[in-house]
Amino acid sequence: MTSLDAPLFDGDFRESLTTLLAWRRDIRRFDSHPMDPNIVDDLLDHACLAPSVGNAQPWRFVSVQSEAIRASIAQHVDTENRKAADVYDDEQLRSEYQRLKLHGLREAPVHLAVFCDENAAEGRGLGRQTMPETLTYSVVMAIQNLWLAARARHIGLGWVSILEPDKIGAILDIPSDWRFIVYLCMGYPAQESDEPELVKLGWQDRIDQRKTRFVR
Numbered sequence: 530m531t532s533l534d535a536p537l538f539d540g541d542f543r544e545s546l547t548t549l550l551a552w553r554r555d556i557r558r559f560d561s562h563p564m565d566p567n568i569v570d571d572l573l574d575h576a577c578l579a580p581s582v583g584n585a586q587p588w589r590f591v592s593v594q595s596e597a598i599r600a601s602i603a604q605h606v607d608t609e610n611r612k613a614a615d616v617y618d619d620e621q622l623r624s625e626y627q628r629l630k631l632h633g634l635r636e637a638p639v640h641l642a643v644f645c646d647e648n649a650a651e652g653r654g655l656g657r658q659t660m661p662e663t664l665t666y667s668v669v670m671a672i673q674n675l676w677l678a679a680r681a682r683h684i685g686l687g688w689v690s691i692l693e694p695d696k697i698g699a700i701l702d703i704p705s706d707w708r709f710i711v712y713l714c715m716g717y718p719a720q721e722s723d724e725p726e727l728v729k730l731g732w733q734d735r736i737d738q739r740k741t742r743f744v745r
């Protein structure tokens with residue numbers, strides 16, 4: 530497409546984009562509505578429009594459909610969740626943690642494990658010599674695309690990281706040079722909100738964003 534054919538992003542579009550960003554949520558409570566596999570494919574196509582270092586496109590998506598594997602991953606996350614709760618010595622904090630840390634994996638119709646191919650030939654190493662982690666960043670960009678594209682279809686996504694990457698790689702029989710990035714649960718949300726769950730439940734409020742900006 531030449532610049533003459535470039536789409537016009539008008540005021541209405543910008544307003545909708547702001548709304549989309551404000552209503553993107555980490556979702557753990559799903560209704561029982563199944564997800565059309567074509568929609569999942571379409572969302573992954575959106576994910577793959579992300580930028581990537583050297584155009585390496587190192588994202589690798591594993592759709593976890595086996596009930597036995599899903600159950601074993603949910604069980605693993607339950608175990609890690611209990612261990613994570615034990616980190617809090619304070620009894621009240623521990624019970625607060627236990628109350629808010631749902632993983633939603635048993636309810637979510639779609640499970641996606643996302644990996645980064647650390648040896649992706651694409652990109653021929655461009656841009657990742659001094660900062661190899663840029664490959665990982667590229668995958669995270671793709672996940673953000675997926676998250677927003679899902680939300681634009683009223684589909685919710687939850688980012689599950691309370692797990693052992695090696696264990697997930699072993700359960701899913703993944704090549705050793707794929708680095709585990711995230712396990713995602715996805716489906717139609719039981720409720721929609723413009724407020725993060727952790728804010729609602731009093732765990733962590735939004736900070737004053739002006740304090741995150743610096744000038745040198």
Ligand SMILES: Cc1cc2nc3c(=O)[nH]c(=O)nc-3n(C[C@H](O)[C@H](O)[C@H](O)COP(=O)(O)O)c2cc1C
Binds near residue numbers: 554556630724725727
């Ligand atoms: C890198 C990353 C890891 C996360 N890991 C978890 C997790 O393991 N469990 C969880 O409940 N939420 C997890 N989240 C979701 C955050 O809790 C959530 O994004 C945050 O509370 C803000 O809420 P919002 O996404 O609805 O704006 C993760 C998010 C990110 C970006």
